[in-house]
Amino acid sequence: MKATINDVAKQAGVSIKTVSRVINNETSVRPLTREKVQQAVAELNYQPNLSARNLAGTKSFSVAYIYDNPNAYYIIDMQNGILSACKQQGFELVIHPCDAKSENITKEVVNMVKHARIAGLILTPPLSEMPDFVKSLLELDVKVVRIMSGDEAPDELSPCVMVNDRDAAQTITQHLIDLGHKNIAFLAGDAEHMSTIERYKGYRRALKASNIAFDKSLVIEGEYSFDSGVSGAKKLMSNDNKNNRPSAIFSCNDEIAAGALFAARLMDISIPEQLSIVGFENSPFSRQTWPKLTTADQPNDVIAEDAANILISQVRKQKNQTTMSQYVPKLVVRDSSGQC
Amino acid sequence: MKATINDVAKQAGVSIKTVSRVINNETSVRPLTREKVQQAVAELNYQPNLSARNLAGTKSFSVAYIYDNPNAYYIIDMQNGILSACKQQGFELVIHPCDAKSENITKEVVNMVKHARIAGLILTPPLSEMPDFVKSLLELDVKVVRIMSGDEAPDELSPCVMVNDRDAAQTITQHLIDLGHKNIAFLAGDAEHMSTIERYKGYRRALKASNIAFDKSLVIEGEYSFDSGVSGAKKLMSNDNKNNRPSAIFSCNDEIAAGALFAARLMDISIPEQLSIVGFENSPFSRQTWPKLTTADQPNDVIAEDAANILISQVRKQKNQTTMSQYVPKLVVRDSSGQC
DNA sequence: TAGACAAATGACAGCGCTGTCAATTGTTAA
DNA sequence: TTAACAATTGACAGCGCTGTCATTTGTCTA
Numbered sequence: 219m220k221a222t223i224n225d226v227a228k229q230a231g232v233s234i235k236t237v238s239r240v241i242n243n244e245t246s247v248r249p250l251t252r253e254k255v256q257q258a259v260a261e262l263n264y265q266p267n268l269s270a271r272n273l274a275g276t277k278s279f280s281v282a283y284i285y286d287n288p289n290a291y292y293i294i295d296m297q298n299g300i301l302s303a304c305k306q307q308g309f310e311l312v313i314h315p316c317d318a319k320s321e322n323i324t325k326e327v328v329n330m331v332k333h334a335r336i337a338g339l340i341l342t343p344p345l346s347e348m349p350d351f352v353k354s355l356l357e358l359d360v361k362v363v364r365i366m367s368g369d370e371a372p373d374e375l376s377p378c379v380m381v382n383d384r385d386a387a388q389t390i391t392q393h394l395i396d397l398g399h400k401n402i403a404f405l406a407g408d409a410e411h412m413s414t415i416e417r418y419k420g421y422r423r424a425l426k427a428s429n430i431a432f433d434k435s436l437v438i439e440g441e442y443s444f445d446s447g448v449s450g451a452k453k454l455m456s457n458d459n460k461n462n463r464p465s466a467i468f469s470c471n472d473e474i475a476a477g478a479l480f481a482a483r484l485m486d487i488s489i490p491e492q493l494s495i496v497g498f499e500n501s502p503f504s505r506q507t508w509p510k511l512t513t514a515d516q517p518n519d520v521i522a523e524d525a526a527n528i529l530i531s532q533v534r535k536q537k538n539q540t541t542m543s544q545y546v547p548k549l550v551v552r553d554s555s556g557q558c
Numbered sequence: 559m560k561a562t563i564n565d566v567a568k569q570a571g572v573s574i575k576t577v578s579r580v581i582n583n584e585t586s587v588r589p590l591t592r593e594k595v596q597q598a599v600a601e602l603n604y605q606p607n608l609s610a611r612n613l614a615g616t617k618s619f620s621v622a623y624i625y626d627n628p629n630a631y632y633i634i635d636m637q638n639g640i641l642s643a644c645k646q647q648g649f650e651l652v653i654h655p656c657d658a659k660s661e662n663i664t665k666e667v668v669n670m671v672k673h674a675r676i677a678g679l680i681l682t683p684p685l686s687e688m689p690d691f692v693k694s695l696l697e698l699d700v701k702v703v704r705i706m707s708g709d710e711a712p713d714e715l716s717p718c719v720m721v722n723d724r725d726a727a728q729t730i731t732q733h734l735i736d737l738g739h740k741n742i743a744f745l746a747g748d749a750e751h752m753s754t755i756e757r758y759k760g761y762r763r764a765l766k767a768s769n770i771a772f773d774k775s776l777v778i779e780g781e782y783s784f785d786s787g788v789s790g791a792k793k794l795m796s797n798d799n800k801n802n803r804p805s806a807i808f809s810c811n812d813e814i815a816a817g818a819l820f821a822a823r824l825m826d827i828s829i830p831e832q833l834s835i836v837g838f839e840n841s842p843f844s845r846q847t848w849p850k851l852t853t854a855d856q857p858n859d860v861i862a863e864d865a866a867n868i869l870i871s872q873v874r875k876q877k878n879q880t881t882m883s884q885y886v887p888k889l890v891v892r893d894s895s896g897q898c
Numbered sequence: 899t900a901g902a903c904a905a906a907t908g909a910c911a912g913c914g915c916t917g918t919c920a921a922t923t924g925t926t927a928a
Numbered sequence: 929t930t931a932a933c934a935a936t937t938g939a940c941a942g943c944g945c946t947g948t949c950a951t952t953t954g955t956c957t958a
Contacts, residue, residue, distance in 0.1 A: 220672065222944055233908045238946060246906055248954095265673055270944035272609040273913050277946085290630040290842075298655055313653060315638055332560065333605055444846045476846045483848045502630075503843040506784045506813065508820045562914055573938045578916060586936055610914035613943050617916085 221262035230258035241266055268310055278337035280310045281529055284327060284345055286318040288442075289473075291501050292342075292518060296365075299522025300340060307530045312336060318344050324354045331360050338529040340522070343367065347412050352376065363529040365521060367413040369544065377532065377541040379525045383413050383498075386514045386547035387420025388427070390496055391468055393512070393549055395428050398558030399466040399494060403436040405450040405478060407470035411442070417470050417498060436464050440474065447477020455485055455493070465493060465558050472497035472504040475511050479554065490556030500550055509553035516547040561602035570598035581606055608650055618677035620650045621869055624667060624685055626658040628782075631841050632682075632858060636705075639862025640680060647870045652676060658684050664694045671700050678869040680862070683707065687752050692716065703869040705861060707753040709884065717872065717881040719865045723753050723838075726854045726887035727760025728767070730836055731808055733852070733889055735768050738898030739806040739834060743776040745790040745818060747810035751782070757810050757838060776804050780814065787817020795825055795833070805833060805898050812837035812844040815851050819894065830896030840890055849893035856887040 338361035346364035362376040371378040407414040440446035469475035475497030500515035678701035686704035702716040711718040747754040780786035809815035815837030840855035
């Protein structure tokens with residue numbers, strides 16, 4: 219059957235407590251002893267029993283990923299990244315889907331954390347952007363790592379992994395400018411999402427950098443949905459707006475961009491000849507539209523793995539902890555953007 | 559702090575063993591006693607400690623979902639459904655992404671099952687369609703429930719939840735026939751996937767039922783990808799094939815259909831006026847194409863929850879077990895199919 | 899070389915629960 | 929009413945590990 223700590227102790231000729239010390243990387247073990255134990259561990263292919271550890275110890279070896287995000291590809295990428303870090307570090311992952319808009323979301327998650335003895339949480343937008351929610355969790359003396367949009371952490375509540383949407387948005391807007399566009403519209407995602415705000419800032423900054431006058435009428439409020447893209451693009455390209463039509467549209471994500479594409483088709487506007495449309499996120503379906511979308515790509519699994527590793531080192535109370543890291547999404551040029 | 563079995567026992571005035579009997583639904587507890595215990599459980603909001611149960615007992619309260627499927631929406635739906643069943647039944651879910659084509663996939667999963675003391679597994683295609691893999695798992699004395707394509711279980715290895723793609727494919731083909739189409743092409747998914755085979759059978763059956771001659775040249779082999787849809791549609795609609803062009807295309811899934819749509823656009827074929835295209839699966843992006851796809855919808859989360867419940871009742875060795883249930887995807891008519 | 903101290907190691911209880919088996923109840927037939 | 933039996937309940941060990949604290953070992957100084 220499976221080897222236990224007793225088997226290892228016997229094999230190495232030490233007490234189980236010493237084995238425990240070795241597998242927990244504690245000090246006060248002579249190098250020679252440590253080696254003997256490690257060899258025994260290897261020979262027996264010993265893996266500590268998580269249930270026993272959780273039961274006996276005060277520490278916990280479980281972290282949770284809480285998600286509320288309609289984008290399945292995003293979640294799966296995140297989950298896979300987290301899972302890979304957990305596996306390497308001998309942690310268990312508890313998955314908890316939820317509804318951020320639910321009234322008792324805090325109570326629900328607090329309950330889960332208590333009951334499952336969770337040591338740490340990984341939060342992605344929109345949950346990571348709800349300060350009160352985060353504060354309630356922190357009171358439980360559970361570690362938190364947030365993945366957020368921006369170039370630096372908004373506060374000191376927890377370590378953060380930042381996705382620099384601003385710089386990426388500037389780059390992608392610059393791409394349009396380089397193609398000769400001057401009337402560039404902006405189709406916003408949900409206004410309360412940090413990512414919308416950041417992407418908007420990047421858009422503005424690119425315009426400014428190229429001395430292009432900002433035209434407020436080219437900014438359309440909306441949400442992260444296909445339908446929002448459809449109606450936004452219709453508004454921009456309608457006949458009522460004949461004199462003010464943009465030659466390019468920056469969509470806050472690929473879904474909005476797909477909606478804009480759809481609207482363009484309805485209005486017989488050819489892409490990219492008459493209108494350039496760019497997205498953001500590089501979801502798989504940005505390759506499955508016609509034409510394929512120019513967009514910004516972020517390595518979600520890498521980001522998630524990074525976040526999980528930071529979380530685990532927090533849980534382990536290791537020294538020299540990272541409290542921030544940053545990723546900048548990369549421009550991916552495809553067929554939906556072209557010369558003005 | 560959290561209530562333990564001791565607290566409940568004290569509160570109810572019985573021994574912990576009796577509490578254990580009640581929470582495990584064992585017989586040999588007097589109704590009155592049971593009631594007392596249940597009340598104490600409710601008052602203290604007691605939830606059994608999974609680690610302790612796993613450690614002490616011979617039973618396990620963990621099931622695993624193993625997935626290898628490029629379709630993130632499918633996985634998330636499945637996962638959410640399984641999770642909801644697990645939560646209700648007090649089981650823990652272990653998530654295990656993997657690569658079905660990897661050589662040592664069996665060894666990897668066997669290891670996982672042993673180490674995490676998994677009581678049951680839920681398998682979705684393509685893993686559920688690998689008999690040798692399933693057999694190896696069964697040898698571990700772990701319960702398995704497979705979600706598969708077809709109208710009845712292919713064998714007695716395990717309980718199955720069947721998705722009747724055949725009937726659904728017949729319905730969707732019939733829909734095209736009802737619109738007046740007689741030359742209906744078939745863009746296949748991966749040939750080794752049961753779903754491709756089943757959908758093909760349904761397609762054939764619909765033709766036969768309406769006395770439409772089957773034309774082999776209208777069947778294009780391929781795989782479940784956008785690109786496969788592009789090349790398949792190009793082949794069908796090319797000038798070389800001028801005399802044999804179909805008026806409608808049945809695509810084995812939405813991704814293929816999106817590819818076909820893309821190809822049609824490249825060739826200046828208007829949808830659905832000159833060509834009808836239907837998909838299968840009702841993925842979110844089937845609503846985000848232009849025009850929106852007619853497709854077949856299956857309630858993946860319900861299917862998954864059903865499968866998880868069957869699995870758990872197997873694990874619990876309950877009587878009157880379901881060994882098969884069946885779902886038939888429903889036709890969803892949108893804009894990509896029209897009169898011939 | 900012994901004594902003093904720190905470093906290394908081990909003995910043991912106990913985490914919350916289940917399995918085993920013994921003790922206690924209740925029920926039935928004679 | 930009581931023996932005989934079944935149904936119900938409980939006592940206790942132990943799952944694999946960690947935390948606490950005692951013991952042993954090694955090292956350094958005088």
